[in-house]
Amino acid sequence: MAEEAELCFPLLVNTSCRRTPRPRLAVVGASVLLPTVFLLTVTLNLMVIMSISHFRQLQTPTHLLLLSLASSDFLMGVFLLFQIFQLDGCWLFGDATCAAVYLLDHLISSASIGTMVLITVDRYVAVCDPLHYLVRVTRRRVELSIVLCWLFSSVFNVACSIDTLQRPGRGVSCVGECVVLVSGAVGQVDLIFTFIGPISTIALLNMRVFVAAVSHRVSVLPRPRGPKRSELRAARTLGVVVIVFFVCITPYFCVVASGQNVALNSSAAAVIICLFYFNSCINPLIYALFYRWFRKSIKLIVTLQILQPDSSRAHLL
Numbered sequence: 001m002a003e004e005a006e007l008c009f010p011l012l013v014n015t016s017c018r019r020t021p022r023p024r025l026a027v028v029g030a031s032v033l034l035p036t037v038f039l040l041t042v043t044l045n046l047m048v049i050m051s052i053s054h055f056r057q058l059q060t061p062t063h064l065l066l067l068s069l070a071s072s073d074f075l076m077g078v079f080l081l082f083q084i085f086q087l088d089g090c091w092l093f094g095d096a097t098c099a100a101v102y103l104l105d106h107l108i109s110s111a112s113i114g115t116m117v118l119i120t121v122d123r124y125v126a127v128c129d130p131l132h133y134l135v136r137v138t139r140r141r142v143e144l145s146i147v148l149c150w151l152f153s154s155v156f157n158v159a160c161s162i163d164t165l166q167r168p169g170r171g172v173s174c175v176g177e178c179v180v181l182v183s184g185a186v187g188q189v190d191l192i193f194t195f196i197g198p199i200s201t202i203a204l205l206n207m208r209v210f211v212a213a214v215s216h217r218v219s220v221l222p223r224p225r226g227p228k229r230s231e232l233r234a235a236r237t238l239g240v241v242v243i244v245f246f247v248c249i250t251p252y253f254c255v256v257a258s259g260q261n262v263a264l265n266s267s268a269a270a271v272i273i274c275l276f277y278f279n280s281c282i283n284p285l286i287y288a289l290f291y292r293w294f295r296k297s298i299k300l301i302v303t304l305q306i307l308q309p310d311s312s313r314a315h316l317l
Helices: 024-054 061-085 095-128 130-136 139-160 162-166 184-218 229-257 267-290 292-302
Strands: none
Touching (some): 024 267, 095 184
């Protein structure tokens, strides 16, 4: 009976995986931390989605990019549930579901990274070329860019996962294990297109934005042709978002680049996964700290004033 209790599927004595033994303190900590991150991620990002979708004043090109980022963060929070379900090291949903979750998880995370690139480009134009911002960054162009970002992420990740989708469970050694095998060539291409390329672009553009913002700040003579103070504040806030983004996702992709399988099978891997998902939770917290419009919109949503007629015309900026 004790041996069967250690199995993921007690009825499959000869083929079932065993539960991963972990210190009780670590299990209790993860059981509290992960659900908390899940609830905060889903709730706060839902607030961002509702705010930008409902209030007309927030439906600007920059806020539409934040809406896309909040949507991907919200979905990342939903997929955190699958990490919670396998805290004991057992995957209970079958090989096909494992492959599908892997595909969707990577699709959403790559769309999130792509959206971060678009946000950086938006801030770069606003700060470094403010006179042409309204001409170059229009709502139609931003909407098209968001659609193309999600479409490219979908096509690219499906193409990279086609072998996994056709043969789910390849590499699984026992029932109750979720393992996805990716060839070295596919892994390298994925790493370049979803991490190295976008991160290099984000870093380069943010350096340009930082230099432009500093030169504008220390200028002795007034510069009427320079960026507005509101644009500089927005660039500072989104710069914080980008830095936190770097800190949270870099350990995960470093492990992936080394060819190791990231799973909740060790304390270090658990910390890396929690950090990866925590990035989706912390973005709305940054908005709440720096953006007055987000605090106002939360108040209107929580107090149900959002249900009143013409509430979409509320002044938030």
